[in-house]
Amino acid sequence: MTTRVDKKPGTTKRMLWMIGGVLLLIALIVGIKVLLVMRMIHSMPQPAPSTVSTTTARERPWQPALSAVGTLRAANGADLAMDVAGLVTAVNLKSGQDVKQGQVLLQMRDGDDVAQLHQLEAAAQLSQLTFERARKQLAAQAISKADYDTAAADLKGKQAAVAQQKVVVAKKQLRAPFTGRAGIITTSPGDYLSAGAMVVTVQQLDPLLVDFYVPQSELGRLQVGQTVNLKLDAYAGRRFSGKLSAINPKVDLGTRNVQVEATVPNHDKALTPGMFAKVSVDVGHEQRQLTLPQAAIVYNPYGDTVYVVQPSKGKDDKGRPLPATVKQTFVTLGETRGDQVEIVKGIKAGTVVVTSGQIKLKNDAPIVIDNRVQPADSANPAPQEH
Known part of the structure; x- marks a missing residue:
């Protein structure tokens, strides 16, 4: 019995050494794998900077x-x-x-109407003479007041007929x-x-x-x-x-x-x-407002943003300057005018923002600036034919 008790601690010790060895081997394998992955990551080429165009936000005269x-x-x-x-x-x-x-502008045939007008004008002239004669006779008390009134009424009737016929003649002309x-x-x-x-x-x-x-x-x-x-x-x-x-x-x-x-x-x-x-x-009245080209705005359901350019910081391992990067910033927009949009809140005057190439960007993405082609930025744009 004593012999069996003495042998048991030795077996346990061997088991512990075996487990420790296996764990050490696993740790060694994992360490080697991690080291290989890290070397692969460091050896992979860095993504090339995205080429973008930029503009500077500035205040401009703005007429509401x-x-x-x-x-x-x-x-x-x-x-x-x-x-x-x-x-x-x-x-x-x-x-x-x-x-x-x-x-x-246009004349219709009116010979009959004009002839009738001349006839009525002649009758009106005769009635005018009769009325003048009656007026003098009334002054000399040679006729009664009733005869004078009859002559006056006849004159007015003839004059009204002339006026009516003139209207008929005028209807034959388009003026x-x-x-x-x-x-x-x-x-x-x-x-x-x-x-x-x-x-x-x-x-x-x-x-x-x-x-x-x-x-x-x-x-x-x-x-x-x-x-x-x-x-x-x-x-x-x-x-x-x-x-x-x-x-x-x-x-x-x-x-x-x-x-x-x-x-x-x-x-x-x-x-x-x-x-x-x-x-x-x-x-x-005319005001001064901070504006950007509408092309600089990235419209999203969760808010409108712009990519603000961050200056280059430091140098790489070979001593070359690191490329500039971008930072996505939320902005509050106001009214639009032509190609321009008013910036109410989010950035300040003098901020450099990306105007094209935003689809390839994310926070801290490196960029290369090429401003040879700029988006439209006119308050009063006009179509141009090429």
Whole structure:
């Protein structure tokens, strides 16, 4: 029994040495593997810096404005038609011609009406002579007051008939109701026109009015006399200016918008009624705001950000300067104007931010700056054809 008890501690000791050896071997293998992985990581080439363009955030003059879309219309415009039917004898108008107020544009056959007018005028002249004779005779008490009244009534009736016939004759002429420009006319002498048939349109082109709508929430910022700027697709490189002339005193119940009218000079007749225009109304005084190109903004559901450029710090193992890096920063945006956007909070003036190549970036990513090509950064961009 004593021999068995003496042998038991020796077996336990051997087992402990075996377990320790196995653990040491495992640790040695793991250490070797970690060392190999670390060497592989260090030997792997570093990712090349991303090429980006940058700009510097700076304060610029900023005119607060309300934007809308509007439609041009003539201050005076009418589609002219004849009151009566008849045969056209003369057309004193060419398509697109400028006309003066009262100018005869079209003449219908009116020989019978003019002849009847001359007959009525002759009767009125005779009645005038009779009335003058009756007035003198009444002064000499040669006729009664009743005869005088009869002569006076006859004169008024004849004069009224002449006036009525003049209206009939005038209806055979189409006159320009105001100074403007005529449209395309297709009527020719010899055509028969029905009453009410449209003959030609006349539009007063200077000045023009532009109608647009703004939300009722912006009504307090609008005042008659404010400057209104217009941009049209037909004149990409040109801006037209006018003045806000009227604000509708009633809000549309369906859209909760307010109709606004502006007057725009059109001395060279470049604008045409019915054209579509982008309208901008200057509201308030000019301010200075921190701006960036809209291309610099990374729009995300969780917030808008920009990549701020961090200067190079230190040198690598070979003594070369390390590349600059970027840091993603949240910003609060304000109004937009052309290619620019107002920065309310997040960065300060003088901050250098990335304007292109953001899709390849993350925090602390190295970059190489190449500013040979810059994104659009204009307050009043205009389309350019190449």
